[in-house]
Amino acid sequence: MSQRIVIVGAGHAAGEFCAALMQDGFDGSITLFGDEPHLPYQRPPLSKAYLTGEMDRDRLFLRGADFYETHAIALKPNVSVTAINRGTKTVTTSDGSEEPYDTLVLMTGARVRHLSCPGADLGGVRYVRSIADADALGAALEPGQTMVVIGGGYIGLEVAASARKLGLAVSVVEMAPRLLARVASAEFSSDVHDLHTANGVSILCETGVAEITGNGDGQVTGVRLADKTVLDAHHVVVGIGVMANEEIATQAGLKTNNGILVDAAGRTSDPSIFAAGDVARFDHKLYGSIRLESVQNAVEQAKICADTIRGTTASYDPVPWFWSDQYDAKIQLAGLSAGYDRAVRRAGKRPGSGSIWLYREGALIAVEALSDAPAYMMGKRWLEEGQSPDPERIADTDIKIKDVV
């Protein structure tokens, strides 16, 4: 009998998984459950070009409906999987049906963490995770209005940059002592801070939010900070991180720990169940136990799952990479910065460009580039090769980057 694959979650990983599985032909059946109304789509433009109106909705979708029709992939939009029944090898869905599987693939992604202070549920307090979120925010923004972004991570900063482009006055409030505290070095945070202040954003670090203030119509009017200052705001956008959608896996007895645990082949603790993307946690030889929230991870881990399911020996051992577009700057990161003990700065060719090279016990662990693609590309390649360039030579811009090693 041909293999029945059921996928839970119709996001970036699911879209790439279907494409990878179909590439060399697959004669089983695939059913794809997604709780959103859409075909699998890419989220990065939601806080960037799609939000500013520079990108059409059609370009968000990874593939057109014809791809799924051609490959007889049964799409089930607006349907959530509510339970995994490992004994019977079925899933229960929100429309009351039971779907049998031979192989189950969990690509449920992550959901936004919500603000819990008073006023957090006022109209005009928004999050950006889905097309619906970006549509609602984009439609509400008008030049001359004010926006407070709560959370100085990548998504908050991208929304801040987009709102500035649209002519809003923007403040970013961050509880940590610096921007990007969880995901970038202090040196790189400082460069990104400068980028935003140069573009007119007011940044308040080490600042807590006491309350979102509102009017009689239940609409937001501002943000009261812990020190009692009030920032006026037509819009409040919250970007304080995400949580893995792992509950159905935990309830089914799969091993989870802030993410569904998978091995290098994409398998969970049940050999007939796989997981990939934002929801999956795995062991990395350089960075330990990690859960990555990036397109690269969704794409590559999905391909590993497809390879394993097709019977190819596959092993996931990535150099993590990530990008972000803010104003005219391109941010590119390879490796992970956590635990670095030395940061080396290398100036770029153009004003405002450059890279930060991060070492731990003498070994390169990450490179963070601001509008400096050559540095990023060389750093990524050296990380892949396990090479550590001499920090003194990195800092010396008389030596061309390609000649450093």
Ligand SMILES: Cc1cc2nc3c(=O)[nH]c(=O)nc-3n(C[C@H](O)[C@H](O)[C@H](O)COP(=O)(O)OP(=O)(O)OC[C@H]3O[C@@H](n4cnc5c(N)ncnc54)[C@H](O)[C@@H]3O)c2cc1C
């Ligand atoms: C605004 C924004 C900007 C970003 N920018 C970048 C960027 O510049 N660079 C980068 O590398 N990454 C970026 N990312 C991150 C990237 O988009 C994610 O890492 C990627 O989407 C993860 O793919 P995924 O398939 O794991 O999860 P998702 O794309 O989130 O898809 C998971 C899907 O599963 C659905 N689902 C969950 N539970 C169930 C269930 N029980 N039943 C049915 N369906 C379910 C969810 O609703 C969702 O539709 C950005 C993310 C956002 C939100």
